[in-house]
Structure formats: C-alpha cells, structure tokens
Amino acid sequence: MINYHQPLYRPPAEANSIIIQATLGCSYNKCSFCTMYESKNFVIRKLEDVFSDIDKISKYYNDSNKLFLADGDALSLSTEHLIKIIDYAYLKFPKLRRVSLYASAFNLYDKSLDELKLLRSKGLTLIYYGIESGSFDILKKIQKPISNKKMIDGLNKAYEANLKISATVILGLAGKKYSKEHITASANLINQVNITYLSTLQLMLEPHTKQKFIKNFKDEFQELNEKEMLEEQIEFISLLNPLNKVIFRSNHVSNILPLAGTLPKDKNRLLEELSFVIKKIF
Ligand code: SF4
Known part of the structure; x- marks a missing residue:
C-alpha cells in the first residue's frame, strides 16, 4: 500500500474515497486560524510518484468510484498537470465517477473559465x-x-x-x-x-x-x-x-x-x- 505524507486531511464526505496526494501541504499556508499544514512545506509531487501511488492503490481498490486529491489545495496545480493525474486515475479506476479536491479562494480565482470547463470535461466534479x-x-x-x-x-x-x-x-x-x-x-x-x-x-x-x-x-x-x-x-x-x-x-x-x-x-x-x-x- 502507499505511504501517505502525514498529516493527511480530507473532508468528512470523502470518508469512503480513495485519497491520492497530488501536492503536499498548502500553497498559501498563511491563514492565521489554520494549523493543518504548518508542519509541511508546499510540494508539487512528481507525476511519476503520483502515478505510482495510483498504480499501487488501484491493485486493491480497482472498483472505487470516488477519488479525493489531497493535500490542502490541489487546484493550485497547473491545469495541464492536474489533467494528467485525473486522466490516469480514470484509466486505473474504471468505475470512477467523482473526483474532488480542496481549493483556496485564490486558486479558484486564478483559473480561467476555459480551464475549469476543461477540468470538468476530464472528470473533476467537486x-x-x-x-x-x-x-x-x-x-x-x-x-x-x-x-x-x-x-x-x-x-x-x-x-x-x-x-x-x-x-x-x-x-x-x-x-x-x-x-x-x-x-x-x-x-x-x-x-x-x-x-x-x-x-x-x-x-x-x-x-x-x-x-x-x-x-x-x-x-x-x-x-x-x-x-x-x-x-x-x-x-x-x-x-x-x-x-x-x-x-x-x-x-x-x-x-x-x-x-x-x-x-x-x-x-x-x-x-x-x-x-x-x-x-x-x-
Ligand atoms: S488556504 Fe486553506 S489549507 Fe491553506 S492555510 Fe488557508 S485555510 Fe489552511
């Protein structure tokens, strides 16, 4: 199985989802009330490492239909990078129907409407x-x-x-x-x-x-x-x-x-x- 970089957080509604860390930490990490990722430096994980995690977990949970991309704001990734991960996940989990992630208000504002439409067409849902x-x-x-x-x-x-x-x-x-x-x-x-x-x-x-x-x-x-x-x-x-x-x-x-x-x-x-x-x- 995969070794998650701790601490790992997910929304309560993702309790039954596969979790893959596309990034580590939060790209912003400055909100004064939030300590979730204070122990982590923000890292964009290499695609090969993310794919390797997907390979490993899909061997055991091949019929999973929900995926959550951690950590704190995976929408900070470039659209191109995110699409590669989403495409690969849909390939490895044939029953996948929902892909979700955390986004900060800054991340969402930074994405263009066309980028968001493209991500939706690739299977990002929530x-x-x-x-x-x-x-x-x-x-x-x-x-x-x-x-x-x-x-x-x-x-x-x-x-x-x-x-x-x-x-x-x-x-x-x-x-x-x-x-x-x-x-x-x-x-x-x-x-x-x-x-x-x-x-x-x-x-x-x-x-x-x-x-x-x-x-x-x-x-x-x-x-x-x-x-x-x-x-x-x-x-x-x-x-x-x-x-x-x-x-x-x-x-x-x-x-x-x-x-x-x-x-x-x-x-x-x-x-x-x-x-x-x-x-x-x-
Ligand atoms: S953007 Fe979210 S995860 Fe990052 S520091 Fe603020 S509340 Fe925490």
Missing part, C-alpha cells in the same frame, strides 16, 4: 472551498485577504463550468465584536452565488496559534461561548436566501449541534431546532 467569511475586513484580519468580487468571480466560474462547490463558513471567526459584520457579509456572499453544499464549522484555535490570531484583531477578539455560537448560527441561517437549492450540513467535529437540511426548504425547521436547543440547554 471542489471544497473555504469561504470562511464574506467580510473582506475579517478576511484581512485572518490573513486570507481576498475580496468579495474575486470570490464571487471564482464561484460563478465554477458554476458556469458545471463544477459542484462545497463551501464552508466558520462560526465564531470574528469573535463577539465583529460577529454581526461577519455573519451578514457571509450570508450576503452566499446569496449571490450558486453552490451545491454549504457547511458551517466552529472556530477551533490551537493554543500555540491563539495569541497570533488574536493579535491581528488588535486584541479586540473575544471568543464566542457555545450559546453565542448557536445564536450566530441562527442569525446566519435566517439571512440565507440562496439562488438555488443548497444542501446544508453542520456535521464537522467542531460543531456542538449537528444540523442537516436543504435550503431554503428546511430553513424554518433548522431555526426551530436551534432555538429549541438554546432554550433547553442554556
């Missing part, structure tokens, strides 16, 4: 994308400065290319003082784009990054408690009016209350569940 916040001011504070315009441009291109997007927003990311700005801007952004899946995570800071993270808020950052997280969730869901049907999940290990539904159909039910839990527990 992109996991961290919105984190719709507020540019908050994104600057967390060291992921990308404008709304660029995020909307990237997400619209993906939609036009018929790629599914699974996006995440981080509750508690802006602390108490900027909570309203964070939630309003995040909902506004989502209401302007077409995505397939939406999840909320809760901010979880590792002790060794906390100080640095807070410093960027000029020490105005106060963490939300569990009740405030749920209230932020209520505020967020109540502001969502997506353009298309969105499958909503809040099932990450960080979430104190798992939620699942389809928006806008289940909006009231989700809000009722949240209000019920707040009333019962706090």
